[in-house]
Amino acid sequence: MTTGVFFHKVFSQEDWVIIGNKFKNFPQVMEHALRLPNVKLFTPQKVSEELLLKVHSPRLVQDLKESWYYEGASYAVGGCVEATEKIVSGEIDNALVFSVAAGHHAGHNSAWGGTYASCAGxxxxxxxxxxxxxxxxxxxxxxxxxxxxxxLFLNDAHVLHVCFCGWNRVEGGGSKVCVDVGWKTTDEDYMSKVRQEFISRVREFKPKMILHNLGHDTCQGDYGDRGLTPDFFPQLVREINQAAKEVCQGRYLIVTHGGARADVAEYIFPKIIEILAVAD
Ligand SMILES: [Zn+2]
Ligand SMILES: [Zn+2]
Structure with a gap:
């Protein structure tokens, strides 16, 4: 059982768009978790431009290359690429991949909201x-x-995408789902929606691996506040980790997403590593 943690020191050195400098005290705050016997820290490589160009338009890649956050985005996407490869090949079981300037608002030819290259693509x-x-x-x-x-995946029937956001929608022949969590929810209500709308579907779908875009902008006091408490996030990971063990031999990759509260990031990510690393 091996848990990979993918972190590059540049992630702690800038004030990133939207998420700010929430990783300023990393990796130090993960020190205890990183010393667990099953945990391995990886320094990600930059994603290749060639691979980026297979997902994004030449114009998007050019704009990205000219931006100050290109380096951070390259390491974040590179970490996601490497972690996925290692999980699928069986070299590691699961992973926590830190991400800045990359993630779920990056499509083929447009990107915004602090994420300027795709991780999953x-x-x-x-x-x-x-x-x-x-x-x-x-x-x-x-x-x-x-x-x-x-x-990016709308017409890809081999990708199940369940997104907890602000509306209910099913598209892409049923493999693309959005779930309205409401503007004000509770840990219990949100978790029961995850069980109903994601865990039940993933059991049917039987993927090779689960990739989880884990934003904590939903936390009380953060910019996407939905009323969740800091303790919600480790609990969520605990349940998804169990589901991954049940449906895909524990192959589970978490990518950090939104959220600007450094105290929440510092509280949840060490706990999340411990949950991933401790087999039960
Ligand atoms: Zn959605
Ligand atoms: Zn967000």
Missing amino acids: PAFLNARQRFGEIKFAILDTDAHHGDGTRE
Whole structure:
């Protein structure tokens, strides 16, 4: 049992668009969790431009290359690509991948909201190039709709995308689902929606791996506040980790997403590593 943690020191050195400098005290705050015997810290490599160009338009990639956050985004996407490959190949069981400037608002030709390159797009494409056609499930529990990810996989029946946002919608032949969590919810109500709308579907879908866009912008006092408490996030991971063990031999990749509260990030991510690393 091995848990990979993918973190690059540049993530702690900038004030990133939307999420700010929430990783300023990382990786130090994860020190205890990183010393657990099953945990391995990886320094990600930059994603190749060639792989980015298979997912994004030349114009988007050019704009990204000219931006100050290109380096951060490259390491974030690179970490996601490498972690997915290692999980699918069996080198590691699960992973926590830190991300800045990359994520679910990046589609083929447009990107906004602090995420300027896709994580899932290059990661899945690379894994499929190496290991053949693979089914993936994406769970998106950031406060906002994952529009970029939805666009990239809309016609891909081998990707289940369940997004917890602000409306109810089913598209893409049933494999693309949005769930309205309401503007004010509770830990219990949100979790029961995740069980109903994601865990039940993922059991049917039987993916090779679950990729989880874990935003904590839904936390009380953050910019996407839906009323959740900091303790919600480790509990969510505990239940998804159990589901992953049940349906896909524990293959579970978490990518950090929205949320600007550094105290919440510092509280939840060490706990999340411990949950991933401790087999039960
Ligand atoms: Zn968000
Ligand atoms: Zn959505």
